[in-house]
Amino acid sequence: MTPFTLTYTVKREELLREALRSWGISKRTLAAVKYGGGRICVNGQEQTVRHVLEVGDSVSVEFPNEERSAGLIAEEGDLRIIYEDAALLVVDKRAGQNTIPSREHPVGSLANEAAHHFIEKSIPGTIHVVTRLDRDTSGLVCIAKNRHIHHMLSEQQKAKVMERRYEAVAHGRLIDEQLTIIAPIGRKDTSIIEREVRDGGQYAETRVKRLGGNKDFSHLQLELKTGRTHQIRVHLAHIGHPLVGDDLYGGKRTTIARQALHCTELRFIHPVTFEEIQLTSPLRNDMQQLLQTKE
Template sequence: MKPFQLIYTAEQSGLLREALEVWGISKRTLASVKYGGGQILVNGVEVTVRHPLQKGDAVTVIFPNETHGKGLIAEAGPLEIVYEDEALLIVEKPPMQNTIPSREHPFGSVANIVAKHFNDHGIPSTLHIATRLDRDTSGLVCIAKNRHIHHMISLQQQEKKMKRRYEALVHGRIDNSEFTITAPIGRKDTSIIEREVRADGQFAQTEVRVLALLEEYSHIRLQLNTGRTHQIRVHLTHIGHPLVGDDLYGGKRAEINRQALHCTELELVHPVSGKPLVFHSALNEDMQSLL
């Protein structure tokens, strides 16, 4: 399996270590390169991070091959690929499928099937899922093919350069056409699964825009500005409009057998080329039928 590698050009003289930091190579990634079988070359010659760079030097970082953890079983299964290159894999997750294996659902997850895809195509990577979705939630999932790429995407998420947009159906008619929910989220004292809005929780922010008012529901678009567990579900319940089908947080399942939530759009900057990328996904049939 050919290892993943990136080539940079030094824009000024200085220590290699400083240039690697500017290029976003984390200390953890650097340690994996140093001790895990990777290499750093300057003009084709292997060097250490203390090497003095000259402007125009070609720096090649060869990342060590990664292997799946023993707990992740590669499985054949349907995989709807939206986009794929040497760094990224964007897939469509259907409803009622885990993103990663769990105790209740150890098989058939996106991670299990992507592991098989990686094995079949000689991709030397473990699973780096950058945008995880709940089992019920459908839509776009972003997967990095390398520890460094995952780190670069995480930086984009922290700097709010990566946008995740969802569409949902909620109970009741929402009066405001556009607003922002800012409310801290933490684990509920009486549950290991549920979250709630609480004063000692982590900062969480969700932007909401109403697309249509139906007889009993509101069709809304949401953008996550933070990525807390169950953030959309908790925030919507907090304002009195739980997701249709989300019986954990007060929704009803009379007309749909899962929470009516779909990741319709992912916007990010490609971590290698710097090119802006936008991916779109249509609503699943069960949500379409409610509309």
């Protein structure tokens, strides 16, 4: 497999080490390149990080091929690819599918199917999930093809540059057309799965916009400003409007067999080209039918 390689043009005189840092290459990634079989070349010649760069030099970083975890079984499946290039993969996850395998579900996950895709396409990396979704939440998931791209996108998440928008159907009519929910989330003492708004929890912020609905339900657009486990589900339940179908947090499953939540949009800066990427996904049929039934 051809290693993943990035090439940079030097803009000012500086040490190679400093230039690599300015290009977002972390110490951990640099160590993997130096000791894991990668190479750093300046104008085609391999150099150490103490090399002094000159304006106009061409620096290429060849990242070592990454091996798939022994616990990640490659499995052919219905992988809905929305966007793909040498650095990343964005797919549309179906409801009822884990993002990554678990002890209870070692196969059938999105990561299992992506691993099969990597093998088929001779992609020299492994699965680095950037944006994870709950099992019953459908929609867009971003996967980095190597640890460096994962690091770059994770930094965008921390800096709130990456934007994620969702659509949901919640019980009851939300009075406000727009609101921001800021409430700390932590694990419930009596459960290893369930979360709740609680003192001492992690800061969590969700922005909510009502798109429609009636006295029985609200069709909502939500934007995550943080990425806590079950954040949308917990926050909506906290304000008295649990997701339709989310029986863990007070929703009813009489009209849909899963929580009515779908990741409709991802927006971020491409970590290689630095272009803005905006990707969308329409609601799945069960949510569309729910809205048609209710409205």
